[in-house]
Amino acid sequence: MCKGLATLPATCLKSAKDIKHKISFLLQKPEPQAAEQKQMKEKTAAAAEKSVPTTAEVEKWKESFSHVMNSDTGRKVFTTFLKSEFSKENMDFWLACEDYKKSTTSKLATRAKQIYQQYVEADSTNEVNLDAATREVTKQNIEIADPSCFDEAQKMIYTLMEKDSYRRFLNSKLIQDLSNIHSRTVKEKKENKNNCERVKNRQALAGGA
Template structure:
């Protein structure tokens, strides 16, 4: 069963009763504050009607995510849920890198140098806080590109990381309780 969400002045709060079994409880294992970072995980439909102010996808919409990794990433809700899934598995660095590169690519020219350096220091250099798994050729290619960053500086590295995500984590996500609960909400509502 999806936990209830309630509005407060400071945002959306996730209320998880202790007697309920929910895959969302796993999100709090790492000490995440009860103010749910993915606060927009509201119910989209109430008794057959669609609530236009919420963003929870209907099962048919969520089903499209299984077509491809790109379809999943095209949805803000899908991105957030996939990130939550990876956080549960303590392997969110790859999706964080992928999303950081997406944001970087859309940056204005005068911001490219500082954003490129931040991404490089956080994800690429050896022993980086969130080091992603890149082959030596890709990593070495980035070193030379860092002198004059362009919007495509991290393209090859992002493709490499996306390939790793698609080959492993994405397929596990499609079998996860987090995703299955979106596809079959009636099944999870009836089980407590």
């Protein structure tokens, strides 16, 4: 019989057991990176769930374009549709104009020039579809650079999106898929409720018997 462990002092044996316990605990503990990845996935899933529009929202969007534009989620969904049509610059310009109106007086001139060069100027990077007259008026307005200098151009792009893109959006696969998702969800919830009621009824009958 091996007497090696028996000859060790009790304190040494206790220390050895403590070390063994700590090693076992560390092996079971998830790696920090894995834990962070799991937490990130959970946050992403939660954010994605929040970004899904409700049935009421989707139905509102079908009523009028203003409901789409007055909703953060509505604008995001509509922007996704515009991307598919290669006309995202219209929404980008409209949002840039909204943001411009909130600029401080000292930054209006610089910001106005940036927006003009990016969206309004002929052959600009993200040129929006404006007629020559509106383009010229806007060019003159930025010389003054007050909060309303893009109003006419912004209104024209809003009308363009409403009369053109929005109509196709209503008939798009994107909006149909959103409607179908909610239809399936409502149906599933109804079926689950009915199943629960049937189970309760069976349990009640079994208990009475």
